[in-house]
Amino acid sequence: MNTFINNEEIKKKVIFIMGATGTGKSRLSVDLATHFRGEIINSDKMQVYKGLEIVTNKITHTEKQGVRHYLLGEIEPDSDFTTEDFCLQAIIYIEEILKSQRVPIIVGGSNSYIEKLVEDPVFMFKYKYDSCFIWIDVEKSVLNRRVDMRVDQMVKAGLVDKVRQIFIPDADYTKGIRRSIGVPEMDRYLREETNIDGDDESKKMILQSSISSIKRNTRMLICNQLDKIQRLISEKMWLVHHIIATDVFKEDREEDLYEAWTNIVLQPCLDFVKRFLKNDHNIIIEFT
Incomplete structure (x- = not known):
């Protein structure tokens, strides 16, 4: 049959x-x-x-x-x-x-x-x-607080040391893994820490500024990610x-x-x- x-x-x-x-x-x-x-x-x-x-x-x-x-x-x-x-x-x-x-x-x-x-x-x-x-x-407000805490945890876990290991002066931050949030933000600090004339307090302030930039750029990333998802729903159906x-x-x-x-x-x-x-x-x- x-x-x-x-x-x-x-x-x-x-x-x-x-x-x-x-x-x-x-x-x-x-x-x-x-x-x-x-x-x-x-x-x-x-x-x-x-x-x-x-x-x-x-x-x-x-x-x-x-x-x-x-x-x-x-x-x-x-x-x-x-x-x-x-x-x-x-x-x-x-x-x-x-x-x-x-x-x-x-x-x-x-x-x-x-x-x-x-x-x-x-x-x-x-x-x-x-x-x-x-x-x-x-x-978003809950998520922003969560990612701020996560950045602090990453710093404690050795973020600065890991970025230092791949740091190259005048590196191209538009290619490969160096585009990662957390890498270009550390550039100024990693340059300054090798400056024997720089004082520790100044270096500490630059480090805190770098960490703040990582948090700010992560929040911007979140906004971009959410915008893209909304567009996929509204425009791509x-x-x-x-x-x-x-x-x-x-x-x-x-x-x-x-x-x-x-x-x-x-x-x-x-x-x-x-x-x-x-x-x-x-x-x-x-x-x-």
Whole structure:
């Protein structure tokens, strides 16, 4: 008996996690990957480079929880890794992940990367893949306080020493990993600290000014990231699941952070993704 089969190929499924810096994208990606047998492709344009783990705020080995990550610290620091390079490499990794019957999860704050990947007809992404977009969002005043604290933690963890190791006078801050927020801002201080005629108090003031610049530029980055996400929704008509995670990061939430994260962020995202993946027979999913 002949059975009619629809010749239209079922699109393969890819998950995107979007949001401003400091909103918990990496944590969410690992949580989803552990629930749905996923593997993660980094789409942060500074985290693709090798080195400066503290400055670029790369996810740590422990935080990965054994989940495989791609395009994380793979590219040589002085390379000019373009959006086209990202797209070509991301598609290779997406197919590699799908062949192993796992779920590709693309995560990062560089929306220009994912817009190019999804929208550029050269890559035929919309023709081949079905996308689930999750935007994890935090109210700006809460997020600004959070990233200010994070910069202070990065300084304590050795940010200045790490930047000093790659410091070159007259370096080109428009290429490679030196574009990272935290590198060009330290230029004046690193020049001044070698000045034997400079007094310690002056150097200390310059250092504090450099740290303030890192915080200010990170806040500007957040504004740009949010503007781009809004544009993708309004102009490109992306259907985005919007998760407001503000309450997770409020100061009075410190003691029950895990419970707040689970209830406010993780559980709704698990529900979205479960519905998205439910009818996909190309991957093996262990629903928990």
